[in-house]
Amino acid sequence: MKAAVLREAGKPLTIEEVRVSKPGPREVLIRTAAVGVCRSDLHFIDGAFPHPLPTVPGHEAAGIVEAVGSDVAQIRPGDHVITFFTVFCGSCEMCVTGRPSLCIDPSTRRAKGEEPRLSLADGTPLAPFLNLSAFAETMLVHENACVAISKEMPLDRAALLGCAVITGAGAIFNDSRVRPGESVAVIGAGGIGLSAINAAKIAGAGMILAVDPVPEKRQLALKMGATHVVDPGEDGILKTVLKMTDGGVHYAIEAVGRPNTAELAWNILRRGGTATILGMIAPGNNVSIPGPTFLTGKKLQGSLLGSTRFPIDMPRLVQMYLDGKLDLDTMVAERIRLEDINDAMEKLRKGDTVRSVIEFA
Missing domain, CATH: 3.40.50.720 (NAD(P)-binding Rossmann-like Domain)
Incomplete structure (x- = not known):
């Protein structure tokens, strides 16, 4: 698949072929439909916040489930989903006290020594970016990093809900x-x-x-x-x-x-x-x-x-949009291709645009 790879902080992203692993237990393979270009991505790309490299940035996305691994309980192939980067385990203190956005339990990530979810064409592992790495044609995530939504919801607008x-x-x-x-x-x-x-x-x-x-x-x-x-x-x-x-x-x-x-x-x-x-x-x-x-x-x-309870709050926000209460249309400044990602980042640096949304065919 194609993905935008960050090899060095402060340098442009490069569009490369990337390998994606098969879904393991409690993992979901998602065909990315749309991903927002967020200023938070820019902080990492420019090096203001450190991150292991190389990596595929991107963390505000929506797509369609292509496959699921064993033990996945809530998500099915064909589901339309929104992803979120603060994946939660569901059983730690933060989760059971209603604060899933603060969960950092390592069980939601692949253990050291396992095959990486993403790797370069030469086999070099790619560090997971905020549990998603969404600037790519597909995403492989833990099942608790996404939530199924109404298929009536346009996915280019749904992506914005993710961050x-x-x-x-x-x-x-x-x-x-x-x-x-x-x-x-x-x-x-x-x-x-x-x-x-x-x-x-x-x-x-x-x-x-x-x-x-x-x-x-x-x-x-x-x-x-x-x-x-x-x-x-x-x-x-x-x-x-x-x-x-x-x-x-x-x-x-x-x-x-x-x-x-x-x-x-x-x-x-x-x-x-x-x-x-x-x-x-x-x-x-x-x-x-x-x-x-x-x-x-x-x-x-x-x-x-926003201290969001993802499985509850996201479908409610979707319904607010479908009911005409939540305005997502005004936020989209432009729709672009993955190849235009560096131009979108430059617009963010200038601060004169709201949201560029990458759409995948």
């Missing part, structure tokens, strides 16, 4: 539990931020404030449900937001991954508010918060994939 949407929407529905009439500020109007904005609208938030320096993204934010937009480059951004929100927002969602935007999320909270950090802040960076502000009852929390 951007469950992260942004989960930050609203699961982490923040926004109630009707409450105020929400979303910092960063990329795929995750726009999903949080749309989810805040669905949740009935009163004021939904989008903070982004790119005018086109602020317009998209308004289309997705924002009631107000702000350019963070303006002088006095903090005072402006506090005045607009009568003392700060109930919830702030940070979807950029920088210390200054995480600090902004904290500072624009009202007393008792909660800031959720979704962005990937690179190793070596720290967030600074004035000590006395903890006495205001504010809360700062991290989140991975």
